Amino acid sequence: MQLDLSGRHALVCGASQGIGHASAIELAELGANVTLLARSVDALQTIAAGLPRPHAGQRHDWRSVDMLDITSLQAVASEIAADQPVQILINNTGGPPGGPAHTATAAAFETAFRQHLLAGQTLLQTLLPGMRASGYGRIVNVISTSVKEPIVGLGVSNTVRAAVAGWAKTLSAELAADGITVNNVLPGYTRTQRLAGLLAAQAAASGRNEDEVAQGMLATVPARRFGEASEIAAVIAFLCTPAAAYVNGVSIAVDGGRTRALS
Ligand SMILES: NC(=O)c1ccc[n+]([C@@H]2O[C@H](COP(=O)([O-])OP(=O)(O)OC[C@H]3O[C@@H](n4cnc5c(N)ncnc54)[C@H](OP(=O)(O)O)[C@@H]3O)[C@@H](O)[C@H]2O)c1
Known part of the structure; x- marks a missing residue:
């Protein structure tokens, strides 16, 4: 199985912690040069x-930018691609705040749409020429199982993730002939800072302790445990390899079997 990413350049967004950080490690382990992107300068420096660096000459870098600032994101992505064309893009960023859809403001939808979809489109358009010139492109969007079963209490997220899934499926057909695949990875409950925040918020809102909230979540997971960021990252990294060239336009849940939908 061809898993070697030597000579490939990966841009990993949301890479200062959690699933993005774990993905950067896996891609670097497979030989890619990795550029990390997020806002937290100290974390990015340390992680980079x-x-x-299993291969001689492998080099990693980082850039700090707020993905809500589309103009700056485009400028940063252009600089990254000018330095070295990017063949692998991991579209990943923080999840929108929780709450029902019917009480969410228009501004909340706009913000989430900008951070998740417009940021992805900006990165795609900036990096696409390099992918096409290389004859190799891998775009992996980290979204949510809500694209198969909307999650109660995540109204804005459910809406915006579905938009990203529709965007990705459309792109997958448009770009396949150029050797570019576009796929989505859907994490289940994964032990990251986001999950820790979710547990704390639900405990505070419900009067239960965090362990009780965690047990309630785990009751819905056939594997009866939370996932590790490295387990999500392993699937993301596989989708970026030559071995995954014929996997295109799919949404893969990595959730311990929690999603009950057939496809
Ligand atoms: N963990 C789970 O259980 C779970 C389950 C389903 C779906 N997901 C989704 O999977 C994705 C990754 O999850 P995670 O748990 O790894 O999340 P996380 O721990 O919250 O990490 C999010 C990453 O995105 C970066 N980020 C956030 N806002 C940004 C912005 N405006 N501009 C640039 N970077 C930004 C953060 O870095 P900075 O703060 O340094 O910018 C951080 O590196 C999220 O969309 C999440 O909703 C997670």
Whole structure:
């Protein structure tokens, strides 16, 4: 199985912690040069310095930018691609705040749409020429199982994730002939800072302790445990390899079997 990413350049968004950080490690382990992107400068510096370098000459870098600021994002992505064309894009960023859809403001929808969809489109348009010139492109969007079963209490997220899934499926057909695949990875409950925040918020709102909230979540997971960021990252990294060239336009749940939908 061809898993070697030597000579490939990966841009990993939301890479200062959690699933993005874990994905950067896996891609570097497979030989890719990795550029990390997020807002937290200290974390990015530390993570970039510690990424694996199994091949001589492998180099990793980082850039700090707010993905809500589309103009700056485009400028940063252009600089990254000018330095070295990017063949692998991991579209990943923080999840929208919770709450029902019917009480969410128009501004909340706009913000989420900008951060998740417009940011992705901006990165795509900036990096696409390099992918086409390489004859190799891998775009993986980290979204949510809500694209198969909308999640109660995540109204804005459910809406925007579905938009990203529709965008990705459309792109997958448009770009396949150029050797570019576009796929989505749907994490289940994964032990990251986001999950820790979710547990704390639900405990505070319900009067239960965090362990009780966690047990309630785990009751819905056949594997009866939370996922590790590295387990999500392993699937993301596989989708970026030559071996995954014929996997295109799919949404893969990595959720311990929680999603009950057939496809
Ligand atoms: N963990 C789960 O259980 C779970 C389940 C389903 C779906 N997901 C989704 O999967 C994705 C990753 O999850 P995670 O748990 O790894 O999330 P996380 O721990 O909250 O990490 C989010 C990453 O995105 C970056 N980020 C957030 N806002 C940004 C912005 N405006 N501009 C640039 N970077 C930004 C953060 O870095 P900075 O703060 O440094 O910018 C961080 O590196 C999220 O969309 C999440 O909703 C997670």
